[in-house]
Amino acid sequence: MSKKKKIQSITGMSDILPDEIPYWQKIEEATKEVFGRYGFSEIRTPLLEDTALFARGIGEGTQVVQKEMYTFEDRGGDMVTLRPEGTASVVRSYIQNSLYAKDAITKLYYKGPMFRYERPQKGRLRQFHQIGAELMGVDSPLADAELVIMLARWVQCLGLKDVVLQVNSLGTVAERAAYLQDLTKQLEAKRDELCEECQERITKNHLRVFDCKNRSCQALCKGFPKLLDSLGEESKAEFNVFCDTLKEAKVEFSINPLIVRGLDYYEKTAFEFTCDALGSQNAFVGGGRYNNLVEELGGPATPAVGFGIGCERVVLIMQAQKAEQDASFQDGIYLIGLDENSFTLCRRLLQDLRDQGVFAEMDYNVKSMKSQMRRANKLRFKYAGIVGEEECKNNTVLLKNLESGEQEAVNVGDLGMSLVSGG
RNA sequence: GUGGGCGUAGCUCAGUUGGUUAGAGCGCCAGGUUGUGGCCCUGGAGGCCGGGGGUUCAAAUCCCCUCGUUCACCCCA
Numbered sequence: 001m002s003k004k005k006k007i008q009s010i011t012g013m014s015d016i017l018p019d020e021i022p023y024w025q026k027i028e029e030a031t032k033e034v035f036g037r038y039g040f041s042e043i044r045t046p047l048l049e050d051t052a053l054f055a056r057g058i059g060e061g062t063q064v065v066q067k068e069m070y071t072f073e074d075r076g077g078d079m080v081t082l083r084p085e086g087t088a089s090v091v092r093s094y095i096q097n098s099l100y101a102k103d104a105i106t107k108l109y110y111k112g113p114m115f116r117y118e119r120p121q122k123g124r125l126r127q128f129h130q131i132g133a134e135l136m137g138v139d140s141p142l143a144d145a146e147l148v149i150m151l152a153r154w155v156q157c158l159g160l161k162d163v164v165l166q167v168n169s170l171g172t173v174a175e176r177a178a179y180l181q182d183l184t185k186q187l188e189a190k191r192d193e194l195c196e197e198c199q200e201r202i203t204k205n206h207l208r209v210f211d212c213k214n215r216s217c218q219a220l221c222k223g224f225p226k227l228l229d230s231l232g233e234e235s236k237a238e239f240n241v242f243c244d245t246l247k248e249a250k251v252e253f254s255i256n257p258l259i260v261r262g263l264d265y266y267e268k269t270a271f272e273f274t275c276d277a278l279g280s281q282n283a284f285v286g287g288g289r290y291n292n293l294v295e296e297l298g299g300p301a302t303p304a305v306g307f308g309i310g311c312e313r314v315v316l317i318m319q320a321q322k323a324e325q326d327a328s329f330q331d332g333i334y335l336i337g338l339d340e341n342s343f344t345l346c347r348r349l350l351q352d353l354r355d356q357g358v359f360a361e362m363d364y365n366v367k368s369m370k371s372q373m374r375r376a377n378k379l380r381f382k383y384a385g386i387v388g389e390e391e392c393k394n395n396t397v398l399l400k401n402l403e404s405g406e407q408e409a410v411n412v413g414d415l416g417m418s419l420v421s422g423g
Numbered sequence: 424g425u426g427g428g429c430g431u432a433g434c435u436c437a438g439u440u441g442g443u444u445a446g447a448g449c450g451c452c453a454g455g456u457u458g459u460g461g462c463c464c465u466g467g468a469g470g471c472c473g474g475g476g477g478u479u480c481a482a483a484u485c486c487c488c489u490c491g492u493u494c495a496c497c498c499c500a
Contacts, residue, residue, distance in 0.1 A: 011491080063498050067424075085500085114500080119424080121494060130500060197497090205498090262499055272500095279494085286500055310500030338458060369458055377460040388458055402460065 012118070012126025023315045030157040031111065031131050038150045040109040040133050045089040047113065051079040057088035057297055059264025068116040082115035085263070086132045087293070087306055094136060095299035109133040111311075122316075123281035129311035132287075136294065139303030141238045144269040144289060145245035147305055151273060151285055152251040160275065160317050165252065167271045168259035169239040171231045173292065176267065179230045180206055186224055193220055207260045228257040235268065242269055265290040269305065275313075277320040284313035327380065329403045332359030333419055334376035338369055338388035346387050349397070349412065356416040377402060383419065 009015060016024060032042075051071050058065050070082040083089055090108055093099070099106050111131040118124060133150075135143050148165070155163050170176055187194070187202045187209065194202075198209045198217050210221050231239070246253055259270050270288035278284065287307020294302035335350055337343030343366045353360040361379065363372055369386075376384045386398040386407075397415050400407035410418055 008491085068498085116499080118498075119496095120492090121496095124499075128500070132500090208498090280496090281499070283500065308500055313500060336459090368453085370455095370460080371453080373460040375460090384460075386459075390458085398458090400459075405460090407459085 010126070012120040014125060014127075020315065023318050024311070026158060026318070027131070027311060027314055028111065030154055031109070034150060034154045034157055035109045035133060038107070038146065040107040040135075043090060043093060043108045043110050044112070045083075045086075045093050045110065047083055047115075048080050049083055049089055049092070051081040053088050053092055053297070054081055054084060057091065057265065057293060058085065062262060062264055064116060064263065068118055070115045070117055084116045085114055085308060086110050086112070086130055087134060087263075087265075087290070087308070088297070090132075090134050090306075091136075091294055091297055091299070091304070094134075094302075095294065095297060100137065100300060100302060103137075105135070105137040107133070107135050121281065122279040123284075123310070123313045125312060130308045131311060132306060132308040134304055134306035136302055136304040138305075139289075139291060141242035141269065142245060144271075144305050145242050145249070147287065147307060148246060148253075148271055149249045149251055151307065151309075152249070155273065158314070158318065159321075160314070161321050162275055162277065163317075164254070164274045165271065166256040166259050166274065167243065167246075167253050167269070168256055169228060169231060169235060169242075170260070170267050170270050170288070171227060171235050173267050175231055175235060176227065179225070179227050182230070183207075183224060183227075190220055207258070210258050226257045228255070238268065261286065261288050265293040265296070267291060271307070275317050277317045278313055281313065283310075284317065285309045329380050329382040330359070331419075332361070332381050333383040333385050333399075333415075334372075334379065334381040335360060335362035335385045335397075336369065336372040336376065336387065337362070337366060338386070340366060342387040342389070342392055345392060345412075346385070349385070349387075349415070353416055353419070356420070358416060358419050385415065 051069070054069060055065055060066075064084050069084055071079060072081075074080050090110060094106060094108070099108075109132065112129065113127050114130050115127050117126060120126060133147065135147060148167070152165065171179065183206050184202060187198075187206065191199055191202065193216060194209070195217050201208050207227070209217060210224075228239075243253070243255070253271075256272075259272050261270050266288040268289040268291070271286075272283045273285035274282040275284060276282060285307055287305070289303070289305040291303040294300065294304060333353065335346040335353075337346035346362055350360050350362050361381070363375065373384060382401065382403055384400045384402055386400060388398075391397055391409070394409070395412050396409040397412055398407055399410045399415070399418065
């Protein structure tokens, strides 16, 4: 090992190693398959955007914008930011490329890394990956429900267990503003009885008071009005349609009036998928409706609904719930050359087999048979192809099935065929 | 930004009240007589005990600082 100082990855930015890749590929396959079935097309946007996009889109006052963005000045003097979420970029692209002109309804999904400067913990990294979808051009609870149903099927497709879906309605911007004003008044009246943290929340995060762990705060909360109860008739009716549609599709959910979204643009429908396998950060999907964002970013007034999936969190669930890994043998052949001549023949054979579509491997140096056999077994190859003096002379390969232990001499020319048909 | 836990071999961890050449299991490599893997046996490589400073005759062990990591708060996917 070198004595030079080791360089390691940046805090909160981790490698996804080969062992973990199968989970990621399953997730990506399920996404392409399920989202495609619901009419969503993939879109890829840059990781780096004008800082103003997020400041305006997510909300100047949010914690994400104020404290968590990777923002810096580029060489030309412009302020740029590594995207902390995907929706703002998609909406920007939607406007910039006039996607609204192709059809009144636009369905897009994306996947990729996001960046937030936070303290890492279980299920939270500084570079993390999200899969998200946006349905633009429709203001209907049917669209909201469609997304949630799609997600439920996606969860099913991945085989995730013990998943809980919680839904809520935040009301329209006007309804929420009126409610918050009322709530603020009531909170102010009881200010002295609230804990220190909640006193701060009065001005910053009113709704968070509801899930304060402090017992006296909890007791007081029972007396405060709930946002869901204060909605107007229309919002309530829409929320009911949303819930009924989920029920029709046999999607189980519970109504949680405390579900709040952290980004400013959300209104009306809000939802979260959670799983206890995740620890403290237990939500792996969060989403909701945002009817003002497109206009806010300079596009035509366009209602929209969307969600974001935290991929690392999904991987955590899959790992926690994984079934026993089967250590079965995989199709393919490991070639073993016992001497220089045989080894050279094996190298040629290796290339032929690979060209025929066979998964084939071998060493780069002639080693003892024991050593080569051990590696064939370690890599879980179903077949070993042994070549020594005898085989060279007869132009054959001793094909050994490592699973059964049986072996037979096969003509070099027939090897590819017997592997393809017999494998 | 705040608080707690943990940094000893590639991995998981032992290491007694400070006391010789710092250990185990797994993994890796090589052998166990002629050309046969897994199981078993033997051997080997691999550690400035995260880094720096201090106390001491003596520090992996005690103290301080620092870095890293992890969990939680805040907040979020």
